[in-house]
Amino acid sequence: xxxxxxxxxxxxxxxxxxxxxxxxxxxxxxxxAPLYRNDELGFWALSRYADVHDAFRDTVRFSSAYGVTLxxxxxxxxxxxxxxxxxLDPPRHTRMRALVSRGFTPRRVLDLAPRITALxxxxxxxxxxxxxxxxxxxxxxKLPMDVISELIGVPPADRAExxxxxxxxxxxEQGVFDVPPTGIEAAIALHAYYADMxxxxxxxxxxDLTSALVQAEIDGERLTTDEVxxxxxxxxxxxxxxxxxxxxxxxxxxWRNPGTAERxxxxxxxxxxxxxxxxxxxxxxxxxxxxxxxxxxxxxGAIPEGDRVLLLIGAANRDGDVFPEPDRYLLDRDATxxxxxDKLSFGVGRHYCMGASLARLEAAIALEALVAGxxxxxxxxxxxxxxxxxxxxxxxxLPVTVRR
Ligand code: HEM
Numbered sequence: 001x002x003x004x005x006x007x008x009x010x011x012x013x014x015x016x017x018x019x020x021x022x023x024x025x026x027x028x029x030x031x032x033a034p035l036y037r038n039d040e041l042g043f044w045a046l047s048r049y050a051d052v053h054d055a056f057r058d059t060v061r062f063s064s065a066y067g068v069t070l071x072x073x074x075x076x077x078x079x080x081x082x083x084x085x086x087x088l089d090p091p092r093h094t095r096m097r098a099l100v101s102r103g104f105t106p107r108r109v110l111d112l113a114p115r116i117t118a119l120x121x122x123x124x125x126x127x128x129x130x131x132x133x134x135x136x137x138x139x140x141x142k143l144p145m146d147v148i149s150e151l152i153g154v155p156p157a158d159r160a161e162x163x164x165x166x167x168x169x170x171x172x173e174q175g176v177f178d179v180p181p182t183g184i185e186a187a188i189a190l191h192a193y194y195a196d197m198x199x200x201x202x203x204x205x206x207x208d209l210t211s212a213l214v215q216a217e218i219d220g221e222r223l224t225t226d227e228v229x230x231x232x233x234x235x236x237x238x239x240x241x242x243x244x245x246x247x248x249x250x251x252x253x254x255w256r257n258p259g260t261a262e263r264x265x266x267x268x269x270x271x272x273x274x275x276x277x278x279x280x281x282x283x284x285x286x287x288x289x290x291x292x293x294x295x296x297x298x299x300x301g302a303i304p305e306g307d308r309v310l311l312l313i314g315a316a317n318r319d320g321d322v323f324p325e326p327d328r329y330l331l332d333r334d335a336t337x338x339x340x341x342d343k344l345s346f347g348v349g350r351h352y353c354m355g356a357s358l359a360r361l362e363a364a365i366a367l368e369a370l371v372a373g374x375x376x377x378x379x380x381x382x383x384x385x386x387x388x389x390x391x392x393x394x395x396x397x398l399p400v401t402v403r404r
Contacts, residue, residue, distance in 0.1 A: 009033050012041060013070060013287065013310070013390040020386065022286065022393075023327065026315035035300035043070070043289070043308045047315035049322045049344070051298065055290060055311050056348035062290035062309060064351060065089050069289060070390050075308070082187070083237060084230040086351065089293075093350060099223050100231055100354070103212030108151070109358045115150050116365045119143055124366070128373045128402055134383075135398040136248055139366070141167075144243035147362055148235050153197065153208025165190040166236045170391070187233075194232045198225050239355045245284035245387075245394025246363055250274055252398065253282060255379045257329045264331070268371045273331040275363045279345040281329050286314035286393045288347065313344045314393065374402035 009028040012018065018025060029036050029047040036045040046052050055062045067079030067087040079087035085096040123142050127133035145163040154162050168186035197210055202225070205211035213228045223231070254260040254274065264270045287310045296303040303309055318326040322342055323333075346353035353359070370377075383399035 009036070010038075011036055011045060012038060014041075016388060019388050019393070022314060023318060026312065026318060029312070029315055030319060035298050035303070041070070043310050044303050045287075045310040045312055046298070047312040047319075049316040049319035051300075052311045052313065052316035052344055053348055055309065056344065056351070059089055059093075059350050061293055061296050062311075063089050063293040064093070064290060065293075066291040066308075067289065070308075070310075075289070081226075081230060082233050084227070084234040086234055086238065090350065095218075095221075096223070096227060096231075097350075097354075099216045099218055099221070100213065102216035102218070103209050104354060106357065108209060108212075109361065112147065112151060112358070113361060113365065116143075116147055116362055117369070119146050119150070120366050120369045124369050124373060127400075128370075128404075131404065132399070132401050135251055135400050136244065136395055137397065140244045140247035140398075143247075143366060144362060145236070145240045147243075147358070148239055151209050151358075152232055152235065153201070153206060153210045158193070162190070162193065165193070166240055169236065170241050170389075190233070190236070191229060194229045195225070198228050198232075235355070238353070239358065241389075241392045241394075242284045243355075243359045243362055245392050246275070246278060246359060247366055248395040248398045249282045249284060249393075250278040250363065250367060251377070251400065252379065252384070252395065253278060253329050255377070260329065260331060261376060264367075265371055265376055268368060270331050271364055271367045271371065273334055274367065275360060276334045276343075277329055277331055280317045280323070280333070280343040282393065283314055283317060283343075283345040284392050284394050285345065287312045287390075313347075316344050374404055376403045377401065378403075 009025060009032050011025050011029055026047055029045065034046065034048050034051060036047065037043075038045070046055055064087055065079070066076055067074050067083055069075065074082065080092075085093045085100070088096065120139075120143060123139045127138045133139070142163065145166050146159050149159045149162055165186045168182050169190060170183070198214060201208070201211045202214050205215060210228065210232070213223055213231065214225075216223060254264065260274075264274055290309045290311060292303045292305055292307045292309060295305045296309075317323070320326045346356040346359075378401045380399040380401065383397055384395060385397040387394060387396045
């Protein structure tokens with residue numbers, strides 16, 4: 001027996017072992033390296049709840065102006081050209097978000113409910129009929145992008161093509177760490193499509209979100225065409241895969257924790273708790289990046305000016321200082337804790353996810369339809385495949401068999 005100390009904790013969001021199960025590493029980061037440094041990839045990482053929360057709130061020192069991802073091609077002062085105000089700091093962020101909020105209202109999201117229900121049935125009903133299907137390919141991978149298309153006014157005939165381009169935009173083959181040429185080509189094609197749509201709405205507005213955006217005005221100021229297009233891109237990048245993965249993660253963890261799905265089927269009012277706990281326990285967005293606008297002195301050491309800092313949402317959401325029994329997947333957790341008061345799944349403060357209520361609405365409609373449409377489900381462990389992405393966490397394939 002030797003009693004050598006274990007090697008220092010190592011964390012890379014590109015590591016497939018981390019994709020399989022990041023949570024033991026997160027626990028070590030919180031305990032042993034609350035300000036972690038990865039020299040090779042050039043980032044710092046914060047993992048404790050209090051630190052991640054405070055960094056989200058501090059938009060002056062923790063700047064979003066270089067974007068929020070690790071992709072080298074997307075990191076830099078031009079990030080806002082494709083990620084819109086997600087990659088801007090106040091006051092530019094404040095202005096654009098306020099203008100966009102004029103069109104992207106809670107009412108507009110609520111009004112989408114009947115269309116989300118119709119789209120859900122379009123994909124889910126034939127899948128349930130077959131009895132066996134891939135949740136991602138057949139349902140969860142289609143619904144969120146079609147809902148975004150519905151919202152912004154892409155006509156039904158164009159939606160499959162727009163979805164194909166959007167998928168290529170975010171898709172990464174295994175081992176590819178940056179935006180591949182197919183992704184760039186898809187971005188160019190999607191940009192041309194959206195530019196055309198914006199021009200049409202400028203000439204003849206309809207009642208869709210794109211029309212509302214081109215007309216939105218504060219103190220005589222409007223969004224430029226480029227700003228509207230960048231926002232449409234942001235919706236695709238922020239709202240498509242994240243919601244797909246939320247649905248997959250919900251089915252996966254309810255299956256991995258025996259008795260959980262049975263409880264939901266016995267009491268469908270638990271669907272909301274199912275969604276909330278999935279967001280906390282295994283969020284599809286595990287981290288966002290920030291740039292230190294100045295040297296930042298944290299309680300755990302200094303971050304030099306200009307350096308990149310990852311805010312590990314997934315680690316903060318498992319912090320036992322905030323969440324009792326953090327590694328248990330508990331459907332009723334929010335019955336004892338105010339919904340969303342605590343988890344960081346949608347961010348905090350100025351950049352708080354604009355689509356949080358839409359994501360929740362979609363997930364509720366889809367999962368309630370699943371519960372109503374069958375007596376239960378099983379997953380085929382041999383067919384389950386994870387995506388290997390730094391930006392989203394979840395499944396590329398999730399084969400489901402339903403009990404009718
Ligand atoms: C489960 C699904 C989702 C998750 C986990 C998620 C997560 C997040 C997070 C963590 C942020 C904050 C980023 C930061 O602080 O840098 C964010 C921002 C944002 N999200 Fe979501 N999101 C989801 C779904 C959606 C949907 C469906 C939409 C719209 C269709 C959307 C639109 C946005 C936008 C526009 C922002 C930028 C807000 C800003 O910078 O002011 N998201 N999201």
